[in-house]
Amino acid sequence: MEEIKLSITIPVKASEIYKAWLNSKGHTLFTGGEANISNKKNALFTAWDGYISGKNLELIKDKFIKQNWRTVEFNKNWPDSILEITLTETAGKTKLDLFHYGLQKGDGKKYKEGWKQHYFEPMKEFYTK
Secondary structure, three states: OEEEEEEEEEOOOHHHHHHHHOOHHHHHHHHOOOOEOOOOOOOEEEEOOOOEEEEEEEEEOOOEEEEEEEEOOOOOOOOOEEEEEEEEEEOOEEEEEEEEEEEOOOOHHHHHHHHHHHHHHHHHHHHOO
16 A cells, blocks of 8 residues: 655635635635535545545544545545545644555555645645735
């Protein structure tokens, strides 16, 4: 199994990122891909026009999001991977730490680039307008 660790600092409050990540309209706006997601524990979600799906496992308001996570590229027999998002706010800026683990061997590099290209770059652009 493989894992990914990435971080980005965004010039907004942690509450804004948390709220948008777990809201269909907000998630869609900051990524550019259609999302259906909620801020309820154990709720199922989809993102990026159905490419990503999973379930909210643990939520700590404005601080932490843990989800099981898979894409349409996962073999149906593969277990879900786990995504953990930690938000740390300092002086109105938020450091987002992403830890994504349980990926199949050989998939780490692909999904690392995907996180950068389809989440971090659009989020940075969206929140710095």
